[in-house]
Amino acid sequence: MASELVTVFLCGDTMPGRGVDQILPHPGDPELREPDITDARDYVHLAERVNGPIPYPVGFGWPWGDALAVADDMAPDVRVINLECTVTQSADFAPEKPVHYRMNQANLPCVAAIRPDACVLANNHTLDFGRTGLADTLRALTGAGLAAVGAGLDTAKAHQPVAVPVPGRGRVLVFSRGMASSGIPAHWAADRNQHGVAYLAGPADTASDELTTRVREAKRPGDIAVVSVHWGSNWGYAAGLDEVRFARRLIDGGVDLIHGHSSHHPRPIEIYRGKLILYGCGDCIDDYEGIGGYEQYRDDLRLLYFASLRPDSGKLAALRMVPMQARQMRLHQARPSERDWLATILDQISRTHGARIGLEPDGTLTVSWSRHSQ
16 A cells, blocks of 8 residues: 555755855855856856846745645655755865855755755765865754754764654665765765765775665664765766666665765666666756756756655655756746656666656656566
């Protein structure tokens, strides 16, 4: 029965800093130190040039747009986002980074609007404003009642999962790791005496073994274990052989779902031994409208993922994906032609991993897989 399943909402990169922060009720300091842009308000102007005026200041729920109603209608048990932004007023720009994301703490209700149970922080923007910025972010999230995972004041806290209880159906354990391949500097790693992110140099067997050991130690009967991993480049559909091996070793070791992100567009879907691997969920919230290049990937199109799992086995029962399109820094329900495009490209890139993507009459995308994937 559907009521016996556990449904997890997942999305890709949630980036409410920079231009998005500027349209919210309490814009922070717009200073940037990018090669071509030094004022975050320029990203607002780029978006308006493409899709028309944004009536800012907008409400906190504006960037999520239609996604708020979609999430409520789908009624997931657990909600997980990759929060790729510091929550700080620090001006300590990380010198090795060409792009920095920050938002004013007073705009944090924008993040809270989607009601996340876990905010993943093991990514390549969490320390854009140094360890002061990370400390500010952790305090702000705690103060807002939002759970952070993947970064902390020391190694133990950075590696600790978030445990979300699901009444009558165990817990969902969310682990978070970030890899060097996504642009995370090695010195951002948390250690025994210093706060930072839960860092992995690469998808090595030793890394997967260490992580699955932690999963088995934390997991109780009826629990579902999710590993959220920030990895890979911004562009390109292919999942590398090392990524595939890493993800499968995690599944073999007791993980039930892999939540991959970093790419600006969706990457392949795989069902391995009956369990879901999302190699890349694409962007969700950002200020990229009007930025040229890579148009073939249609990064304005977004997906909201709703994975329903069997708590006794962690196996996937159903995956529903709702296509969205970003306009005026707001998510709108995608048009029929955009849904068709997403379904076609996702099917093409996932079929080599044994998954097929279909478009349902209600506009959602679903996944089917062969018996050998069970």
